[in-house]
Amino acid sequence: MKNIILLGAPGAGKGTQAALIHEEFDIPHISTGDILRRNIKEGTPLGVKAKSFIDAGELVPDEVVIGLVEQRLQEEDCKNGYILDGFPRTIPQAESLDKVARIDIALNIDVPFDVIMERMSGRRMCACGETYHVSTLGGATTCKKCGGELYIREDDKPETVANRLKVYEAQTQPLIDYYRKQGKLKDVNAVGAIDEIFENVKKALQ
Numbered sequence: 693m694k695n696i697i698l699l700g701a702p703g704a705g706k707g708t709q710a711a712l713i714h715e716e717f718d719i720p721h722i723s724t725g726d727i728l729r730r731n732i733k734e735g736t737p738l739g740v741k742a743k744s745f746i747d748a749g750e751l752v753p754d755e756v757v758i759g760l761v762e763q764r765l766q767e768e769d770c771k772n773g774y775i776l777d778g779f780p781r782t783i784p785q786a787e788s789l790d791k792v793a794r795i796d797i798a799l800n801i802d803v804p805f806d807v808i809m810e811r812m813s814g815r816r817m818c819a820c821g822e823t824y825h826v827s828t829l830g831g832a833t834t835c836k837k838c839g840g841e842l843y844i845r846e847d848d849k850p851e852t853v854a855n856r857l858k859v860y861e862a863q864t865q866p867l868i869d870y871y872r873k874q875g876k877l878k879d880v881n882a883v884g885a886i887d888e889i890f891e892n893v894k895k896a897l898q
């Protein structure tokens with residue numbers, strides 16, 4: 693299998709598609725956002741450092757996330773491929789990654805702005821890691837998998853979302869050209885139902 697990067701704006705649906713790729717191809721889904729949130733929950737030194745950046749919609753400093761990912765990629769389960777979701781997010785992160793890994797493909801999960809706003813404002817999370825959207829919950833407020841109470845991510849609040857999108861445009865969008873120039877970029881039309889988009893993802897991965 694391949695070493696895959698998922699690019700796309702906050703709330704575009706990267707995590708949702710990464711979970712499906714993981715299920716279908718049995719390669720690890722490495723989300724820097726999930727790793728950082730787990731550290732915040734556990735109160736680790738990394739979590740304490742990351743929290744103020746995440747809550748403000750800013751990026752965690754490059755040196756923190758680069759080390760974290762480089763370490764993760766050395767684990768045994770990455771030998772047969774992996775999906776990087778939320779990394780790289782800056783040009784220096786991409787350049788560091790190029791020094792330690794061979795990326796095969798960068799999927800650009802492409803969604804217009806109004807759809808992004810709709811997806812992020814409706815997102816509900818469970819502490820077990822499951823993600824839902826209010827439109828599919830039918831009024832439920834607990835997790836279908838573990839029964840946990842659903843909550844709104846701190847950085848999904850409207851004032852933070854605006855900053856995350858600004859940061860995305862300034863620091864992450866340039867990666868689209870970075871991978872296009874390397875001949876690794878594939879755009880995925882990510883408007884529509886989750887399973888329809890996954891068909892587009894699979895075609896792009898062929």
Ligand code: AP5
Nearest residue numbers: 702703704705706707708724725746752778811815824886
């Ligand atoms: P991170 O967790 O990576 O957040 P993000 O990139 O902003 O992406 P999201 O998790 O918000 O969205 P997503 O694209 O995964 O969408 P999802 O599938 O959930 O990062 C959070 C923070 O951590 C950053 O702001 C930064 O501070 C820090 N950080 C992380 N990585 C870093 C790095 N490399 N460098 C520095 N800092 C870093 O979908 C969204 C919603 O839409 C869900 O409710 C979902 O159910 C729904 N949905 C998805 N697809 C569909 C569909 N087709 N139809 C209807 N609903 C859908």
